[in-house]
Amino acid sequence: MKILLLYKDKQVREVLAFSLESKFQLDVAYAEDVKTAIKRLDDPAEKVCLLIFGYKDFFSDVLLYRASKRQGFPSVAIIEKDSKELAKAKSSDTRLKFVLLTNLIENVYKAVEELITEKAIEGMNSESEFCRIKTNVLLLTSPLKGDVYIRLSPVKFLKLMRQGDDFNDEDLYKYTTKKKIDYLFLKTEDSVEFVLKLKEQIAALMRGEAALVPVIQLEQVGEGVQPETMSPDQVQPKKIVAVKKITLPQVLAKDPDSVHEVLHEMSHRLGFTKEVQELAKVSVQQAVDTMKRNPKLSSLLSKLxxxxxxxxxxxxxxxxxxxxxxxxxxxxxSEATYEKLTLASMLHDISLRNQELAAVSTLDDLEEKKGKFSQDEIEAYKSHPLYGAEIAKRFTEIPPDVDIIIAQHHERPDGTGFPRGVTHSRIGPLSTVFIVAHDIVHFLFSADVSKEFSKEQLMEFFEKYKDTYTFGNFKKILAVVPKLDSPAAEN
Structure with missing residues (x-):
């Protein structure tokens, strides 16, 4: 199932596409004109369940198409202002919704929810029923704020643990080490409570308050019985035999990326709700504190x-x-500088789901690998800096300029970057810092990731980019790259 978007303004179209994908967990495809749209709508393989289009440019043609369908095709028309002429159309066709361009995202959400409630869109739910969570993160959310499931197939889930159960080291060992299960699943309706619990735990751990984690003795389930084959009534009660304390470094030492993975997953499942924003802010503060406590790059990279x-x-x-x-x-x-850069790092690729596509660094790289991705994925990739910038603008109480850093993170000093192709003179100082950092990361991933970080790698990067970073702030920042493994400058 997918949504087809027919709208001329590219930036509005792309921001709307990301918002819809995040909210409804459906692919969004683009059409440049009505002819292409109708071709995709009439192709059963496309599985289009909803059309969203610009009233001003496409209304008459879309009406003709919808009239050819016995009940009309579920559609949302985006209008710039209301008028008396629209009143009759609004009242006579319940499968056609009109929304104002002002507050567009919220208005489209509401219209789509109404079509779902009215059963106008077949087979579409307003929310995906389950969302995944990193298994080791459950240590920080114990006792569990909702039931936890294992996925047996794309549509079948088995309940493993109930709300109120304790998740402990033995559970973690059983699922991640023995069963090789890195992700378990929650009901989407319970995920907000997990996010709140995780945020509270991280905040407490940052204050130096160790979390209490139960050490639990598991009752025998039966010889040879696997979690994947258990029925809910076979899950045996557990007995708490001890309680131990854990600290944030102990949790993150096992998987430093785990909190970001939760943030990434929940943002796609829930959207950037108040709770998800709060989790991001607490995570930023934790990362900044880590940097301040142990600023040598080799020490940081050894943990990441x-x-x-x-x-x-x-x-x-x-x-x-x-x-x-x-x-x-x-x-x-300054603290504000670290916060801006860290939040930008968390949000800059937040709209991407394809791991291989996210690893693409330049448009030339994308051209070489374009056969691996669909046209919709390619278009979404080219615009993902703008998606991330738009998300940053929605955050409350964050330092300024984060959206600019994100929007510019794929620009190049010579103007060959994207999405705007600006040159070094129009790229901000912190954006320049982030671009260089992003290039260093791409360089490190291109190397043998099994080898530990070394100073030699920094020199290799310096040599590779010294003829590229020859402008303004880029040249100045490249000059300090060989010094990155020295202690950071004092505040």
Whole structure:
């Protein structure tokens, strides 16, 4: 199932597409004109369930198409202002909704929800029923705020643990080490409570308050019985035999990218709700504190993994730490600077889901690999800096300029970058820091990720980019790259 978007303004179209994908967990396809739209609508393989279009440019043609369908095709028309002429159309066709361009995202959400409630869109739910959560993160949300499931197939889930159960080290060992299950699943309706609990735990741990984690003795389920084959009534009660304390470093040492993965998953499942925003802010503060306590890059990178299978979260965490290290060497060491760079690192690829696509660095790289991706994926990739910038604008109480850093993170000093193709003179100083950090991360991932970080890699990067970063702030920042493994500058 997918939504087809027919709208001329590219920026509005792309921001709306990301918002719809995040909210309704459906692919959004583009059409440049009515002819292409009708072709996709009439193709059963496209599985289009809803058309969203611009009233001003396409209304008459779309009406003709919808009239050819016995009941009309579920559609949302975007209008710039209301008028008396629209009143008759609004009242006579319940499968056609009109929304104002002002407050567009919220208005489209409401219209689509109405069509779902009215059963106008077949087979579409307003929310995906389940969302995944990193298994080790459950340690920080115990006792569980909702039931936890394992996925047996794309549509079948088995309940493993109930709301109120304690998740402990033995559970973690059983699922991640023995069963190789890195992700379990929650009901989407319960995920907000998990996000709130995780935020509270991280905030407490940052204050030095160790979390209490139960050590539990598992009752025997039966010889040879696997979690995947258990029925809910076979899950045996557990007995708490001890309680131990854990600290944030202990949790994150096992998987430093885990909190970012939760943030990434929940943003796609829930949208950027107040709770998800709060989790992002607490995570930013934790990362900044880590940088301030242990600023040597080699020390930071020894704790951060380069995992190509989890590229989005892994490289996002690395980019934030390296950007802060670069800023420190430039003596830009204010708390606000670190917060801006770290939040930008968490949000810059937040709209992407394809790990391999996220690892693409330049338009030339994208051209070489375009056969691996659909046209819709390619278009979404080219615009993802603007998506992330739009998300940053929705955050409340964050430092300014984060959206600019995100919007510019794929620009190049010579103007060959995207999405706007600006040159070094129009790229902000912190954006420049982040671009260089992002390039260092891409360089480190291109190397053998099994090898530990070394100073030699920094020199290799310096040599590779010395003829590229020859302009303004880029040249100045490149000059401090060889010093990155030195202690950071003092505040």
């Amino acid at each position: 993994k380069r995992d190509k299978e989890k590229y989005i979260s892994s490289h996002s965490m690395l980019a934030g730490h390296i950007a802060c290290a670069l800023a420190s060497q430039m003596t830009w060491t």
